[in-house]
Amino acid sequence: MRRGFANVLPPLLLGLAFLGAWELYVDLRGVDPLLLPAPHAMFAEMWDNAGLLWSNFTITAKEVVFGLSLALLGGFAMAVAIHMWTPMRRAVYPHTVGSQAIPIAVIAAPLCFWWGFGIFPKLIVIALICFFPVVVTTVDALAAVDPDQLKLLRTLDASRWQAFRFGELPAALPAALSGARIALAVGVIGAFIAETSTPTTGPYAGLGREITSDLTALQTSRAYAATAVLFVFAISCFYALTIAERKLSPWANQPRGEIR
Amino acid sequence: MQTQLKSREGQAHESTGLSAAVSLRDVSRAYLDRRGTTVQALADVSLQAARGSVLAVVGPSGCGKTTLLELICGLQQPDSGAIECEPAVLMPQRDLLLPWLSALDNAALALRIAGVPRAQARTRGASLFQELGLAGFERARPHELSGGMRQRVAFVRTLLSGKPVLCLDEPFGALDAITRQEMQEWLTGALVREPRTVVLVTHDVEEAIVLADRVAVLSPRPGRVVAELTVEEPRPRSRTNATVIALREQAMQTLAESRAL
Numbered sequence: 001m002r003r004g005f006a007n008v009l010p011p012l013l014l015g016l017a018f019l020g021a022w023e024l025y026v027d028l029r030g031v032d033p034l035l036l037p038a039p040h041a042m043f044a045e046m047w048d049n050a051g052l053l054w055s056n057f058t059i060t061a062k063e064v065v066f067g068l069s070l071a072l073l074g075g076f077a078m079a080v081a082i083h084m085w086t087p088m089r090r091a092v093y094p095h096t097v098g099s100q101a102i103p104i105a106v107i108a109a110p111l112c113f114w115w116g117f118g119i120f121p122k123l124i125v126i127a128l129i130c131f132f133p134v135v136v137t138t139v140d141a142l143a144a145v146d147p148d149q150l151k152l153l154r155t156l157d158a159s160r161w162q163a164f165r166f167g168e169l170p171a172a173l174p175a176a177l178s179g180a181r182i183a184l185a186v187g188v189i190g191a192f193i194a195e196t197s198t199p200t201t202g203p204y205a206g207l208g209r210e211i212t213s214d215l216t217a218l219q220t221s222r223a224y225a226a227t228a229v230l231f232v233f234a235i236s237c238f239y240a241l242t243i244a245e246r247k248l249s250p251w252a253n254q255p256r257g258e259i260r
Numbered sequence: 261m262q263t264q265l266k267s268r269e270g271q272a273h274e275s276t277g278l279s280a281a282v283s284l285r286d287v288s289r290a291y292l293d294r295r296g297t298t299v300q301a302l303a304d305v306s307l308q309a310a311r312g313s314v315l316a317v318v319g320p321s322g323c324g325k326t327t328l329l330e331l332i333c334g335l336q337q338p339d340s341g342a343i344e345c346e347p348a349v350l351m352p353q354r355d356l357l358l359p360w361l362s363a364l365d366n367a368a369l370a371l372r373i374a375g376v377p378r379a380q381a382r383t384r385g386a387s388l389f390q391e392l393g394l395a396g397f398e399r400a401r402p403h404e405l406s407g408g409m410r411q412r413v414a415f416v417r418t419l420l421s422g423k424p425v426l427c428l429d430e431p432f433g434a435l436d437a438i439t440r441q442e443m444q445e446w447l448t449g450a451l452v453r454e455p456r457t458v459v460l461v462t463h464d465v466e467e468a469i470v471l472a473d474r475v476a477v478l479s480p481r482p483g484r485v486v487a488e489l490t491v492e493e494p495r496p497r498s499r500t501n502a503t504v505i506a507l508r509e510q511a512m513q514t515l516a517e518s519r520a521l
Binding site for chain 2: 156
Protein backbone atom coordinates (compact mmCIF):
# COMPACT_ATOMS: atom_id res chain seq x y z
CA MET A 1 0.00 0.00 0.00
CA ARG A 2 2.78 2.41 0.88
CA ARG A 3 4.47 1.64 -2.41
CA GLY A 4 1.22 2.45 -4.24
CA PHE A 5 1.10 5.81 -2.45
CA ALA A 6 4.70 6.55 -3.39
CA ASN A 7 3.77 5.84 -7.02
CA VAL A 8 0.75 8.13 -7.01
CA LEU A 9 2.18 11.07 -5.10
CA PRO A 10 4.81 12.45 -7.54
CA PRO A 11 2.52 12.64 -10.62
CA LEU A 12 -0.24 14.10 -8.42
CA LEU A 13 2.07 16.83 -7.09
CA LEU A 14 3.39 17.60 -10.57
CA GLY A 15 -0.19 17.82 -11.91
CA LEU A 16 -1.21 20.17 -9.10
CA ALA A 17 1.85 22.37 -9.65
CA PHE A 18 1.05 22.55 -13.36
CA LEU A 19 -2.58 23.48 -12.68
CA GLY A 20 -1.44 26.11 -10.17
CA ALA A 21 0.96 27.71 -12.62
CA TRP A 22 -1.73 27.66 -15.31
CA GLU A 23 -4.28 29.25 -12.97
CA LEU A 24 -1.82 32.01 -11.99
CA TYR A 25 -0.89 32.68 -15.61
CA VAL A 26 -4.53 33.03 -16.74
CA ASP A 27 -5.54 35.16 -13.71
CA LEU A 28 -2.54 37.50 -13.67
CA ARG A 29 -2.33 38.03 -17.42
CA GLY A 30 -6.10 38.30 -17.81
CA VAL A 31 -6.23 35.78 -20.69
CA ASP A 32 -9.52 35.64 -22.61
CA PRO A 33 -11.38 32.55 -21.29
CA LEU A 34 -12.50 31.72 -24.85
CA LEU A 35 -8.83 31.38 -25.77
CA LEU A 36 -7.61 29.56 -22.67
CA PRO A 37 -9.96 28.94 -19.74
CA ALA A 38 -8.58 28.83 -16.19
CA PRO A 39 -8.44 25.43 -14.43
CA HIS A 40 -11.09 26.53 -11.90
CA ALA A 41 -13.49 27.23 -14.78
CA MET A 42 -12.67 23.82 -16.25
CA PHE A 43 -13.44 22.06 -12.95
CA ALA A 44 -16.62 24.09 -12.45
CA GLU A 45 -17.73 23.01 -15.91
CA MET A 46 -16.90 19.41 -15.06
CA TRP A 47 -19.05 19.63 -11.92
CA ASP A 48 -21.98 21.31 -13.70
CA ASN A 49 -21.94 18.92 -16.66
CA ALA A 50 -21.00 15.71 -14.86
CA GLY A 51 -23.97 13.78 -16.35
CA LEU A 52 -23.26 14.90 -19.91
CA LEU A 53 -19.55 14.21 -19.63
CA TRP A 54 -20.16 10.82 -18.04
CA SER A 55 -22.55 9.74 -20.81
CA ASN A 56 -20.09 10.79 -23.47
CA PHE A 57 -17.23 9.24 -21.54
CA THR A 58 -18.85 5.79 -21.43
CA ILE A 59 -19.13 5.90 -25.23
CA THR A 60 -15.52 6.91 -25.78
CA ALA A 61 -14.26 4.47 -23.14
CA LYS A 62 -16.12 1.64 -24.87
CA GLU A 63 -14.59 2.65 -28.20
CA VAL A 64 -11.05 2.74 -26.80
CA VAL A 65 -11.34 -0.54 -24.89
CA PHE A 66 -12.94 -2.51 -27.73
CA GLY A 67 -10.88 -0.80 -30.42
CA LEU A 68 -7.65 -1.55 -28.58
CA SER A 69 -8.77 -5.14 -27.94
CA LEU A 70 -9.47 -5.51 -31.64
CA ALA A 71 -6.01 -4.10 -32.40
CA LEU A 72 -4.48 -6.51 -29.87
CA LEU A 73 -6.23 -9.55 -31.34
CA GLY A 74 -5.72 -8.55 -34.97
CA GLY A 75 -2.14 -7.41 -34.44
CA PHE A 76 -1.27 -10.58 -32.55
CA ALA A 77 -2.80 -12.83 -35.21
CA MET A 78 -1.01 -10.90 -37.93
CA ALA A 79 2.31 -11.09 -36.06
CA VAL A 80 1.98 -14.86 -35.67
CA ALA A 81 1.16 -15.24 -39.38
CA ILE A 82 4.12 -13.03 -40.31
CA HIS A 83 6.39 -15.04 -38.03
CA MET A 84 5.26 -18.48 -39.17
CA TRP A 85 5.02 -17.90 -42.86
CA THR A 86 7.79 -16.16 -44.82
CA PRO A 87 5.66 -15.19 -47.87
CA MET A 88 3.30 -13.47 -45.45
CA ARG A 89 6.21 -11.55 -43.92
CA ARG A 90 7.43 -10.44 -47.35
CA ALA A 91 3.99 -9.53 -48.65
CA VAL A 92 2.28 -8.03 -45.62
CA TYR A 93 4.90 -6.41 -43.40
CA PRO A 94 5.64 -3.41 -45.69
CA HIS A 95 1.92 -2.72 -46.06
CA THR A 96 1.42 -2.59 -42.30
CA VAL A 97 3.85 0.34 -42.20
CA GLY A 98 2.13 1.98 -45.16
CA SER A 99 -1.27 1.60 -43.50
CA GLN A 100 -0.11 3.95 -40.77
CA ALA A 101 0.21 6.78 -43.29
CA ILE A 102 -3.46 6.64 -44.32
CA PRO A 103 -5.36 9.73 -43.10
CA ILE A 104 -8.55 8.43 -41.53
CA ALA A 105 -10.68 11.05 -43.28
CA VAL A 106 -9.84 9.39 -46.59
CA ILE A 107 -11.37 6.04 -45.59
CA ALA A 108 -14.12 7.34 -43.27
CA ALA A 109 -16.73 7.38 -46.03
CA PRO A 110 -16.43 3.73 -47.12
CA LEU A 111 -16.23 2.59 -43.47
CA CYS A 112 -19.58 4.27 -42.75
CA PHE A 113 -20.99 3.00 -46.03
CA TRP A 114 -20.17 -0.58 -45.05
CA TRP A 115 -20.89 -0.50 -41.32
CA GLY A 116 -23.22 2.44 -40.74
CA PHE A 117 -23.15 5.08 -38.03
CA GLY A 118 -22.76 2.81 -35.01
CA ILE A 119 -19.70 1.96 -32.95
CA PHE A 120 -18.17 -0.55 -35.34
CA PRO A 121 -16.58 1.80 -37.90
CA LYS A 122 -15.02 3.68 -34.97
CA LEU A 123 -13.53 0.47 -33.62
CA ILE A 124 -12.03 -0.18 -37.05
CA VAL A 125 -10.48 3.30 -37.10
CA ILE A 126 -8.99 2.88 -33.60
CA ALA A 127 -7.75 -0.63 -34.38
CA LEU A 128 -6.16 0.64 -37.58
CA ILE A 129 -4.34 3.35 -35.65
CA CYS A 130 -3.33 0.98 -32.82
CA PHE A 131 -2.45 -2.39 -34.36
CA PHE A 132 0.96 -1.45 -35.69
CA PRO A 133 2.94 -1.30 -32.40
CA VAL A 134 1.33 -4.63 -31.41
CA VAL A 135 2.51 -6.27 -34.64
CA VAL A 136 6.05 -4.91 -34.32
CA THR A 137 6.63 -5.83 -30.66
CA THR A 138 5.08 -9.29 -31.12
CA VAL A 139 7.03 -10.09 -34.30
CA ASP A 140 10.23 -9.00 -32.57
CA ALA A 141 9.47 -11.10 -29.49
CA LEU A 142 8.73 -14.16 -31.63
CA ALA A 143 11.94 -13.66 -33.58
CA ALA A 144 13.90 -13.24 -30.33
CA VAL A 145 12.99 -16.71 -29.06
CA ASP A 146 16.22 -18.65 -28.62
CA PRO A 147 16.64 -20.96 -31.66
CA ASP A 148 18.35 -23.48 -29.37
CA GLN A 149 15.19 -23.52 -27.30
CA LEU A 150 13.12 -24.46 -30.34
CA LYS A 151 15.70 -27.06 -31.34
CA LEU A 152 15.42 -28.56 -27.86
CA LEU A 153 11.63 -28.78 -28.22
CA ARG A 154 12.21 -30.52 -31.55
CA THR A 155 14.50 -33.09 -29.90
CA LEU A 156 11.66 -33.75 -27.45
CA ASP A 157 9.52 -34.56 -30.52
CA ALA A 158 7.43 -31.40 -30.39
CA SER A 159 5.34 -30.64 -33.46
CA ARG A 160 5.50 -27.13 -34.97
CA TRP A 161 2.30 -26.29 -33.11
CA GLN A 162 3.66 -27.60 -29.81
CA ALA A 163 6.91 -25.70 -30.28
CA PHE A 164 4.77 -22.59 -30.75
CA ARG A 165 2.54 -23.43 -27.82
CA PHE A 166 5.37 -24.07 -25.33
CA GLY A 167 8.27 -22.07 -26.73
CA GLU A 168 6.93 -19.04 -28.55
CA LEU A 169 3.42 -18.17 -27.41
CA PRO A 170 4.35 -17.47 -23.76
CA ALA A 171 7.10 -15.10 -24.96
CA ALA A 172 4.80 -13.35 -27.43
CA LEU A 173 1.81 -12.66 -25.15
CA PRO A 174 3.48 -10.15 -22.82
CA ALA A 175 5.16 -8.54 -25.83
CA ALA A 176 1.77 -8.03 -27.48
CA LEU A 177 0.49 -6.36 -24.30
CA SER A 178 3.58 -4.20 -24.25
CA GLY A 179 2.75 -3.18 -27.81
CA ALA A 180 -0.80 -2.42 -26.71
CA ARG A 181 0.62 -0.14 -24.06
CA ILE A 182 2.46 1.83 -26.73
CA ALA A 183 -0.66 1.75 -28.89
CA LEU A 184 -2.71 3.20 -26.06
CA ALA A 185 -0.70 6.41 -26.34
CA VAL A 186 -2.32 6.95 -29.74
CA GLY A 187 -5.50 5.00 -28.98
CA VAL A 188 -7.29 7.76 -27.07
CA ILE A 189 -6.53 10.39 -29.70
CA GLY A 190 -7.52 7.67 -32.18
CA ALA A 191 -10.97 7.62 -30.58
CA PHE A 192 -11.15 11.39 -31.03
CA ILE A 193 -10.26 11.03 -34.71
CA ALA A 194 -12.75 8.18 -35.11
CA GLU A 195 -15.61 10.16 -33.57
CA THR A 196 -14.94 13.33 -35.50
CA SER A 197 -14.39 11.63 -38.86
CA THR A 198 -17.44 9.32 -38.81
CA PRO A 199 -20.98 10.44 -37.99
CA THR A 200 -22.95 8.98 -35.08
CA THR A 201 -26.67 8.72 -34.49
CA GLY A 202 -28.04 8.97 -30.97
CA PRO A 203 -28.02 11.54 -28.16
CA TYR A 204 -24.36 11.09 -27.17
CA ALA A 205 -21.49 10.75 -29.59
CA GLY A 206 -18.49 10.52 -27.27
CA LEU A 207 -16.05 13.01 -25.77
CA GLY A 208 -14.36 13.69 -29.11
CA ARG A 209 -17.60 14.89 -30.67
CA GLU A 210 -18.36 16.80 -27.47
CA ILE A 211 -15.04 18.65 -27.67
CA THR A 212 -15.42 19.69 -31.31
CA SER A 213 -19.00 20.86 -30.86
CA ASP A 214 -18.07 22.75 -27.66
CA LEU A 215 -15.26 24.51 -29.49
CA THR A 216 -17.51 25.60 -32.34
CA ALA A 217 -20.12 26.75 -29.77
CA LEU A 218 -17.43 28.80 -27.97
CA GLN A 219 -17.86 26.58 -24.87
CA THR A 220 -14.08 26.42 -24.45
CA SER A 221 -14.05 25.52 -20.76
CA ARG A 222 -16.37 22.56 -21.37
CA ALA A 223 -14.06 21.32 -24.14
CA TYR A 224 -11.21 21.53 -21.63
CA ALA A 225 -13.25 19.64 -19.05
CA ALA A 226 -13.84 16.84 -21.58
CA THR A 227 -10.13 16.84 -22.45
CA ALA A 228 -9.22 16.47 -18.78
CA VAL A 229 -11.43 13.37 -18.62
CA LEU A 230 -9.61 11.87 -21.63
CA PHE A 231 -6.28 12.70 -19.97
CA VAL A 232 -7.11 10.78 -16.78
CA PHE A 233 -8.71 7.93 -18.75
CA ALA A 234 -5.53 7.39 -20.80
CA ILE A 235 -3.44 7.16 -17.61
CA SER A 236 -5.84 4.63 -16.05
CA CYS A 237 -5.77 2.43 -19.16
CA PHE A 238 -1.99 2.51 -19.20
CA TYR A 239 -1.77 1.26 -15.62
CA ALA A 240 -4.39 -1.40 -16.25
CA LEU A 241 -2.33 -2.75 -19.16
CA THR A 242 0.87 -2.60 -17.11
CA ILE A 243 -0.76 -4.68 -14.38
CA ALA A 244 -2.12 -7.16 -16.93
CA GLU A 245 1.33 -7.53 -18.46
CA ARG A 246 2.87 -8.22 -15.04
CA LYS A 247 0.24 -10.81 -14.23
CA LEU A 248 0.80 -12.52 -17.54
CA SER A 249 4.59 -12.67 -17.29
CA PRO A 250 5.61 -12.82 -13.62
CA TRP A 251 9.01 -14.22 -14.67
CA ALA A 252 9.90 -11.08 -16.64
CA ASN A 253 9.63 -8.78 -13.64
CA GLN A 254 11.80 -10.74 -11.29
CA PRO A 255 15.58 -10.78 -11.16
CA ARG A 256 16.72 -13.30 -13.73
CA GLY A 257 19.47 -15.79 -13.19
CA GLU A 258 22.50 -15.45 -15.40
CA ILE A 259 21.59 -15.78 -19.04
CA ARG A 260 24.27 -17.31 -21.13
CA MET B 261 28.01 -44.70 -50.84
CA GLN B 262 25.35 -43.32 -48.59
CA THR B 263 24.08 -45.90 -46.22
CA GLN B 264 22.22 -45.28 -43.05
CA LEU B 265 20.11 -47.46 -40.92
CA LYS B 266 18.17 -46.18 -38.03
CA SER B 267 16.14 -48.50 -35.93
CA ARG B 268 12.71 -47.21 -35.13
CA GLU B 269 11.23 -46.95 -31.70
CA GLY B 270 9.24 -50.18 -31.91
CA GLN B 271 12.13 -52.22 -33.20
CA ALA B 272 14.59 -50.88 -30.69
CA HIS B 273 12.87 -52.42 -27.71
CA GLU B 274 12.36 -55.76 -29.43
CA SER B 275 15.92 -56.12 -30.68
CA THR B 276 17.35 -57.13 -27.34
CA GLY B 277 19.70 -59.48 -29.13
CA LEU B 278 21.63 -56.41 -30.22
CA SER B 279 24.50 -55.83 -27.81
CA ALA B 280 25.09 -52.16 -28.64
CA ALA B 281 22.48 -49.48 -28.04
CA VAL B 282 24.48 -47.07 -30.16
CA SER B 283 26.67 -48.11 -33.05
CA LEU B 284 28.45 -45.91 -35.59
CA ARG B 285 30.45 -47.35 -38.46
CA ASP B 286 32.79 -45.17 -40.56
CA VAL B 287 30.62 -42.11 -40.13
CA SER B 288 31.72 -38.92 -41.88
CA ARG B 289 30.02 -35.57 -41.81
CA ALA B 290 30.92 -32.21 -43.33
CA TYR B 291 29.10 -28.91 -43.12
CA LEU B 292 29.33 -25.46 -44.70
CA ASP B 293 30.52 -22.71 -42.41
CA ARG B 294 29.36 -19.10 -42.61
CA ARG B 295 31.86 -18.23 -45.33
CA GLY B 296 30.67 -21.14 -47.42
CA THR B 297 33.76 -23.32 -47.08
CA THR B 298 33.32 -26.99 -46.40
CA VAL B 299 34.39 -28.09 -42.93
CA GLN B 300 34.96 -31.76 -42.33
CA ALA B 301 33.59 -32.27 -38.82
CA LEU B 302 33.95 -36.03 -38.50
CA ALA B 303 35.96 -38.50 -40.57
CA ASP B 304 35.38 -42.26 -40.47
CA VAL B 305 34.27 -42.40 -36.86
CA SER B 306 33.37 -45.82 -35.52
CA LEU B 307 31.99 -46.09 -32.00
CA GLN B 308 29.84 -48.41 -29.97
CA ALA B 309 28.05 -48.04 -26.66
CA ALA B 310 26.69 -51.14 -24.97
CA ARG B 311 23.18 -50.95 -23.59
CA GLY B 312 23.19 -49.41 -20.11
CA SER B 313 26.79 -48.23 -20.36
CA VAL B 314 28.29 -44.76 -20.33
CA LEU B 315 30.41 -43.85 -23.35
CA ALA B 316 32.40 -40.65 -22.97
CA VAL B 317 33.74 -38.81 -26.00
CA VAL B 318 36.59 -36.40 -25.28
CA GLY B 319 38.46 -34.16 -27.61
CA PRO B 320 39.63 -30.59 -28.15
CA SER B 321 37.14 -27.82 -28.92
CA GLY B 322 35.70 -27.99 -32.41
CA CYS B 323 36.46 -31.65 -33.05
CA GLY B 324 32.87 -32.37 -34.05
CA LYS B 325 31.60 -33.66 -30.71
CA THR B 326 28.29 -31.83 -30.93
CA THR B 327 27.88 -32.98 -34.55
CA LEU B 328 28.40 -36.53 -33.32
CA LEU B 329 25.57 -36.21 -30.79
CA GLU B 330 23.22 -34.63 -33.30
CA LEU B 331 23.89 -37.52 -35.67
CA ILE B 332 23.06 -40.03 -32.93
CA CYS B 333 19.86 -38.13 -32.12
CA GLY B 334 18.87 -38.00 -35.76
CA LEU B 335 19.01 -34.21 -35.95
CA GLN B 336 21.55 -34.57 -38.78
CA GLN B 337 22.21 -37.28 -41.30
CA PRO B 338 25.72 -38.59 -42.00
CA ASP B 339 27.34 -37.98 -45.39
CA SER B 340 28.59 -41.54 -45.36
CA GLY B 341 28.75 -44.46 -42.98
CA ALA B 342 26.09 -46.19 -40.95
CA ILE B 343 24.41 -45.30 -37.68
CA GLU B 344 22.34 -47.82 -35.82
CA CYS B 345 20.93 -46.76 -32.55
CA GLU B 346 17.98 -46.86 -30.25
CA PRO B 347 15.93 -43.65 -29.95
CA ALA B 348 18.17 -40.97 -28.47
CA VAL B 349 17.48 -37.63 -26.84
CA LEU B 350 19.84 -34.68 -26.62
CA MET B 351 20.62 -32.70 -23.47
CA PRO B 352 22.36 -29.54 -24.69
CA GLN B 353 25.07 -27.75 -22.76
CA ARG B 354 22.77 -24.85 -21.87
CA ASP B 355 19.89 -25.94 -19.69
CA LEU B 356 17.34 -24.12 -21.93
CA LEU B 357 14.66 -24.31 -19.27
CA LEU B 358 11.56 -22.35 -20.22
CA PRO B 359 11.35 -19.30 -17.92
CA TRP B 360 7.54 -19.39 -17.80
CA LEU B 361 7.34 -22.93 -16.46
CA SER B 362 8.12 -24.17 -12.96
CA ALA B 363 11.00 -26.64 -12.47
CA LEU B 364 8.52 -29.51 -12.37
CA ASP B 365 6.69 -28.42 -15.51
CA ASN B 366 10.01 -27.96 -17.30
CA ALA B 367 11.05 -31.46 -16.30
CA ALA B 368 7.72 -32.88 -17.46
CA LEU B 369 7.82 -31.01 -20.79
CA ALA B 370 8.43 -34.13 -22.89
CA LEU B 371 5.43 -35.83 -21.28
CA ARG B 372 3.21 -32.85 -22.08
CA ILE B 373 4.45 -32.93 -25.66
CA ALA B 374 3.64 -36.64 -25.80
CA GLY B 375 0.07 -35.72 -24.88
CA VAL B 376 0.07 -36.70 -21.20
CA PRO B 377 -2.41 -34.51 -19.24
CA ARG B 378 -0.76 -31.91 -17.03
CA ALA B 379 -1.74 -33.41 -13.67
CA GLN B 380 -0.46 -36.84 -14.66
CA ALA B 381 2.76 -35.41 -16.09
CA ARG B 382 3.34 -33.56 -12.83
CA THR B 383 2.79 -36.69 -10.76
CA ARG B 384 5.36 -38.61 -12.78
CA GLY B 385 7.81 -35.72 -12.66
CA ALA B 386 7.33 -35.30 -8.90
CA SER B 387 8.16 -38.93 -8.15
CA LEU B 388 11.40 -38.58 -10.11
CA PHE B 389 12.18 -35.32 -8.28
CA GLN B 390 11.74 -37.23 -5.04
CA GLU B 391 13.95 -40.07 -6.18
CA LEU B 392 16.78 -37.83 -7.42
CA GLY B 393 16.92 -35.45 -4.48
CA LEU B 394 15.11 -32.51 -6.06
CA ALA B 395 12.09 -32.61 -3.73
CA GLY B 396 11.09 -29.12 -2.59
CA PHE B 397 12.12 -27.45 -5.83
CA GLU B 398 9.06 -28.47 -7.86
CA ARG B 399 7.45 -25.04 -7.93
CA ALA B 400 10.61 -22.93 -8.28
CA ARG B 401 11.01 -20.95 -11.49
CA PRO B 402 14.26 -21.50 -13.39
CA HIS B 403 15.62 -18.05 -12.50
CA GLU B 404 15.34 -18.92 -8.81
CA LEU B 405 17.61 -21.97 -9.22
CA SER B 406 21.38 -22.20 -9.15
CA GLY B 407 23.26 -23.32 -12.26
CA GLY B 408 23.75 -26.82 -10.85
CA MET B 409 20.08 -27.18 -9.93
CA ARG B 410 19.04 -26.06 -13.39
CA GLN B 411 21.25 -28.74 -14.97
CA ARG B 412 19.62 -31.32 -12.71
CA VAL B 413 16.16 -30.24 -13.82
CA ALA B 414 17.33 -30.33 -17.44
CA PHE B 415 18.63 -33.85 -16.86
CA VAL B 416 15.30 -34.98 -15.39
CA ARG B 417 13.58 -33.45 -18.43
CA THR B 418 15.89 -35.54 -20.61
CA LEU B 419 15.14 -38.69 -18.60
CA LEU B 420 11.39 -38.13 -18.85
CA SER B 421 11.54 -38.07 -22.63
CA GLY B 422 11.43 -41.84 -22.16
CA LYS B 423 14.15 -42.57 -24.72
CA PRO B 424 16.67 -45.28 -23.91
CA VAL B 425 19.73 -43.30 -25.05
CA LEU B 426 20.77 -39.99 -23.46
CA CYS B 427 23.19 -37.75 -25.33
CA LEU B 428 24.75 -35.29 -22.91
CA ASP B 429 26.60 -32.41 -24.55
CA GLU B 430 29.07 -30.94 -22.03
CA PRO B 431 26.38 -31.04 -19.34
CA PHE B 432 28.61 -29.51 -16.66
CA GLY B 433 30.77 -27.33 -18.90
CA ALA B 434 29.43 -24.02 -17.60
CA LEU B 435 29.60 -24.88 -13.90
CA ASP B 436 32.28 -23.99 -11.38
CA ALA B 437 34.68 -26.71 -10.26
CA ILE B 438 32.95 -27.49 -6.94
CA THR B 439 29.44 -27.67 -8.39
CA ARG B 440 30.83 -29.70 -11.25
CA GLN B 441 32.18 -32.36 -8.94
CA GLU B 442 28.89 -32.45 -7.03
CA MET B 443 27.03 -32.88 -10.28
CA GLN B 444 29.29 -35.73 -11.39
CA GLU B 445 28.51 -37.55 -8.16
CA TRP B 446 24.83 -36.79 -8.53
CA LEU B 447 24.78 -38.06 -12.12
CA THR B 448 26.49 -41.30 -11.08
CA GLY B 449 23.79 -41.80 -8.44
CA ALA B 450 20.98 -40.86 -10.82
CA LEU B 451 22.15 -43.41 -13.40
CA VAL B 452 22.20 -46.14 -10.75
CA ARG B 453 18.53 -45.39 -10.03
CA GLU B 454 17.51 -44.73 -13.63
CA PRO B 455 19.82 -46.79 -15.82
CA ARG B 456 20.17 -45.57 -19.41
CA THR B 457 22.69 -45.78 -22.20
CA VAL B 458 24.61 -42.51 -22.07
CA VAL B 459 26.82 -40.83 -24.65
CA LEU B 460 28.63 -38.07 -22.78
CA VAL B 461 30.58 -35.46 -24.68
CA THR B 462 33.11 -33.45 -22.70
CA HIS B 463 36.44 -31.68 -23.10
CA ASP B 464 37.35 -32.63 -19.55
CA VAL B 465 39.36 -35.87 -19.67
CA GLU B 466 39.11 -36.38 -15.92
CA GLU B 467 35.32 -36.06 -16.00
CA ALA B 468 35.18 -38.64 -18.79
CA ILE B 469 37.22 -41.15 -16.81
CA VAL B 470 35.33 -40.57 -13.55
CA LEU B 471 31.94 -41.10 -15.20
CA ALA B 472 32.33 -43.48 -18.14
CA ASP B 473 32.72 -47.19 -18.82
CA ARG B 474 34.49 -46.44 -22.09
CA VAL B 475 36.26 -43.29 -23.22
CA ALA B 476 36.77 -42.47 -26.90
CA VAL B 477 39.41 -39.84 -27.62
CA LEU B 478 38.79 -37.73 -30.73
CA SER B 479 41.51 -35.91 -32.67
CA PRO B 480 41.24 -32.22 -33.62
CA ARG B 481 39.12 -31.53 -36.69
CA PRO B 482 38.31 -33.57 -38.63
CA GLY B 483 37.43 -35.67 -35.60
CA ARG B 484 38.53 -39.30 -35.70
CA VAL B 485 38.83 -41.79 -32.89
CA VAL B 486 42.50 -41.92 -31.92
CA ALA B 487 42.13 -44.02 -28.77
CA GLU B 488 39.55 -45.97 -26.84
CA LEU B 489 40.00 -46.65 -23.14
CA THR B 490 38.02 -48.96 -20.95
CA VAL B 491 37.54 -47.92 -17.32
CA GLU B 492 36.87 -50.84 -15.03
CA GLU B 493 37.20 -49.10 -11.67
CA PRO B 494 34.09 -49.49 -9.50
CA ARG B 495 31.94 -46.40 -8.98
CA PRO B 496 31.88 -43.91 -7.38
CA ARG B 497 35.39 -43.09 -8.56
CA SER B 498 37.61 -40.53 -6.98
CA ARG B 499 39.67 -38.27 -9.19
CA THR B 500 42.70 -39.09 -7.03
CA ASN B 501 42.30 -42.83 -7.59
CA ALA B 502 45.55 -44.24 -9.05
CA THR B 503 43.83 -45.92 -12.01
CA VAL B 504 41.91 -42.75 -12.84
CA ILE B 505 45.13 -40.74 -12.80
CA ALA B 506 46.97 -43.30 -14.95
CA LEU B 507 44.15 -43.41 -17.51
CA ARG B 508 43.98 -39.62 -17.56
CA GLU B 509 47.70 -39.41 -18.33
CA GLN B 510 47.26 -41.98 -21.07
CA ALA B 511 44.38 -40.06 -22.64
CA MET B 512 46.20 -36.73 -22.40
CA GLN B 513 49.23 -38.31 -24.05
CA THR B 514 47.13 -39.58 -26.95
CA LEU B 515 45.48 -36.16 -27.36
CA ALA B 516 48.88 -34.44 -27.44
CA GLU B 517 50.16 -36.92 -30.06
CA SER B 518 47.06 -36.52 -32.22
CA ARG B 519 47.56 -32.77 -32.13
CA ALA B 520 51.22 -33.03 -33.10
CA LEU B 521 50.36 -34.99 -36.25
